[in-house]
Amino acid sequence: MAIVTMVFLLPRAMPGDPLSALEDPDAGYFITDPEVRQRVLSYYGLDGPLHEQYLHYVGSLATGDLGWSVARNTPVAGLIAGHLPWTLLLVGLALGLSASVSYGAGIVAAWNRGRLPDRVVLVALTGLRGVPEYALAALLLITLAVLVPLFPLFGAYTPFAEYESLWSQVSDIAFHLALPLLALTLSLVGTKFLLVRNTAISALGEDYMQLARAKGLPLRRQQFHHVGRNALLPFLTVMALQVGTAVGGSIFVESVFAYPGMGVLILDAVEARDYPVLEAVFLALAVTVLVANFLIELVYRRLDPRVGAQ
Amino acid sequence: MGVAVVGTVVAVAVFGGWAAPYRPTELIGQPLQSPSGTHVLGTNGVGQDLASQLVSGARVSLTVAALAGGGTVIIGALVGMLAGWLGGFVDAAAMRVVDFVLAIPRLPLLIVLGAYAGPSIGVISAAIALTFWPSSARVVRSQVLSLRRRSHVKAAMGFGAETAYVLRRHLLPEVGLILVAGLVSSAGRAVMLEAGLAFLGLGDPSRASWGQIMRDSLEFSGVFYTTAWVWWLIPPLAAITVLLLGITFLGVGLEQRINPRLGRHIVGGKS
Numbered sequence: 075m076a077i078v079t080m081v082f083l084l085p086r087a088m089p090g091d092p093l094s095a096l097e098d099p100d101a102g103y104f105i106t107d108p109e110v111r112q113r114v115l116s117y118y119g120l121d122g123p124l125h126e127q128y129l130h131y132v133g134s135l136a137t138g139d140l141g142w143s144v145a146r147n148t149p150v151a152g153l154i155a156g157h158l159p160w161t162l163l164l165v166g167l168a169l170g171l172s173a174s175v176s177y178g179a180g181i182v183a184a185w186n187r188g189r190l191p192d193r194v195v196l197v198a199l200t201g202l203r204g205v206p207e208y209a210l211a212a213l214l215l216i217t218l219a220v221l222v223p224l225f226p227l228f229g230a231y232t233p234f235a236e237y238e239s240l241w242s243q244v245s246d247i248a249f250h251l252a253l254p255l256l257a258l259t260l261s262l263v264g265t266k267f268l269l270v271r272n273t274a275i276s277a278l279g280e281d282y283m284q285l286a287r288a289k290g291l292p293l294r295r296q297q298f299h300h301v302g303r304n305a306l307l308p309f310l311t312v313m314a315l316q317v318g319t320a321v322g323g324s325i326f327v328e329s330v331f332a333y334p335g336m337g338v339l340i341l342d343a344v345e346a347r348d349y350p351v352l353e354a355v356f357l358a359l360a361v362t363v364l365v366a367n368f369l370i371e372l373v374y375r376r377l378d379p380r381v382g383a384q
Numbered sequence: 385m386g387v388a389v390v391g392t393v394v395a396v397a398v399f400g401g402w403a404a405p406y407r408p409t410e411l412i413g414q415p416l417q418s419p420s421g422t423h424v425l426g427t428n429g430v431g432q433d434l435a436s437q438l439v440s441g442a443r444v445s446l447t448v449a450a451l452a453g454g455g456t457v458i459i460g461a462l463v464g465m466l467a468g469w470l471g472g473f474v475d476a477a478a479m480r481v482v483d484f485v486l487a488i489p490r491l492p493l494l495i496v497l498g499a500y501a502g503p504s505i506g507v508i509s510a511a512i513a514l515t516f517w518p519s520s521a522r523v524v525r526s527q528v529l530s531l532r533r534r535s536h537v538k539a540a541m542g543f544g545a546e547t548a549y550v551l552r553r554h555l556l557p558e559v560g561l562i563l564v565a566g567l568v569s570s571a572g573r574a575v576m577l578e579a580g581l582a583f584l585g586l587g588d589p590s591r592a593s594w595g596q597i598m599r600d601s602l603e604f605s606g607v608f609y610t611t612a613w614v615w616w617l618i619p620p621l622a623a624i625t626v627l628l629l630g631i632t633f634l635g636v637g638l639e640q641r642i643n644p645r646l647g648r649h650i651v652g653g654k655s
Binding site for chain 1: 572586617621628
């Protein structure tokens with residue numbers, strides 16, 4: 075609800091209104107006819123007082139009406155339906171992949187702390203945290219798509235391709251996904267790795283670890299069952315925070331690879347000053363992130379009964 | 385090492401005009417010239433001197449680092465100290481706002497803010513500060529909460545010291561160290577975000593920033609069919625990466641100095 079209100083108020087708090095962008099002769103979509111202007115105003119409910127506008131906005135949202143794209147002259151809901159799945163695919167896989175890599179690597183590094191491989195990985199991933207997603211993406215683009223043309227330069231699938239089978243379609247999509255996914259995953263690994271490593275190290279000194287060692291439990295079981303369990307809760311907390319970061323990062327990555335997700339949609343909307351699209355995209359992304367956070371919260375409660383007891 | 389890198393970039397921004405004598409927006413030659421004596425890094429697709437643009441980009445990045453990084457830390461410190469010190473309703477309300485801003489996707493919010501407010505370095509810095517203060521507010525608050533309970537602060541209060549005195553004398557020095565570390569990391573993030581926004585086409589078009597140069601080069605159709613990207617795309621990419629790495633390592637160094645226990649963990653041997 076707070077997000078809906080914010081999305082509603084933000085454009086109205088800023089100078090100008092959606093129609094002044096339409097009146098700008100440079101914009102290319104401008105309206106000169108005052109009668110048309112009035113019709114558009116009343117269509118968007120912009121001629122009433124603020125609280126009526128708000129009720130109108132919330133009311134149409136409730137019926138699933140996200141509005142109408144000014145620049146493309148299509149319903150916004152359709153645009154989002156075409157773009158959101160690509161972003162969900164990219165962000166979901168990147169979060170999952172980076173989670174498993176950083177979790178495993180963090181525990182193994184903590185186990186072998188201070189030795190050479192740990193130090194190398196530590197410095198590399200600390201550094202990686204400082205490299206922006208667009209730089210990673212551009213570097214991957216240059217090395218693996220230009221210098222060594224292993225992967226396609228842009229897009230999510232081969233345009234106009236006719237697939238012989240479902241398999242060839244899936245592999246085409248996976249092929250196009252590889253570089254954007256790699257860029258986004260790499261940008262997400264660092265923070266989680268450092269966290270897992272640190273919590274695992276502090277768990278190593280605990281008494282129950284001595285016991286586990288004394289019992290002669292298998293190494294893997296010691297590592298992942300005893301140490302890993304300790305790192306799990308803070309890890310989930312960071313995961314929840316990272317969902318937003320990942321969605322943000324996907325905008326950069328999509329822009330470099332012209333991947334047809336929400337990022338590209340939001341950028342086109344900015345360029346065209348297509349405010350209804352901009353608002354709806356932001357709303358959709360915010361809802362996605364909140365739902366993901368809620369899911370992580372559910373897992374969290376299951377794993378830590380203390381949270382539920384409060 | 386971090387200090388050296390950041391220092392070099394500052395030096396380039398200040399004295400760089402000497403090595404790159406053109407105005408960054410000036411059309412001074414043929415498009416897509418290879419690096420030569422007159423144009424150290426060659427020219428871009430419309431014939432602007434790339435070395436001069438790179439120096440201008442350093443200035444943009446450092447300005448935004450100072451404005452947005454400083455803004456983030458100041459708002460965060462004010463909210464964090466107030467919430468931690470006053471507690472109660474103020475604290476609860478402030479923390480709900482923090483949770484909310486942390487949970488929503490901040491980059492899209494920044495883009496929406498930027499789109500409505502228009503591109504200029506001041507606006508972009510303000511927008512970054514307004515979307516990214518919550519994390520530093522949270523850190524400051526937890527530090528103030530733990531300080532409040534410590535005996536020397538309690539003793540000072542017990543002796544009837546005024547609140548302002550306790551805040552200044554006992555809280556500020558300890559929170560101050562955290563703020564310095566916070567400033568370094570938010571400055572880094574601000575540099576990254578400004579370049580990112582410019583890269584996405586939301587930057588100040590009247591100034592050549594590193595993100596803007598990268599965007600121009602990638603938007604130039606067929607840039608990968610010539611060798612131009614070597615001197616057009618790579619230098620700003622390298623510059624931003626090196627600056628951010630410098631800031632990151634500066635931050636890690638500072639954190640270890642502020643919190644020596646952390647350092648022991650990272651270096652720590654086998655126990």
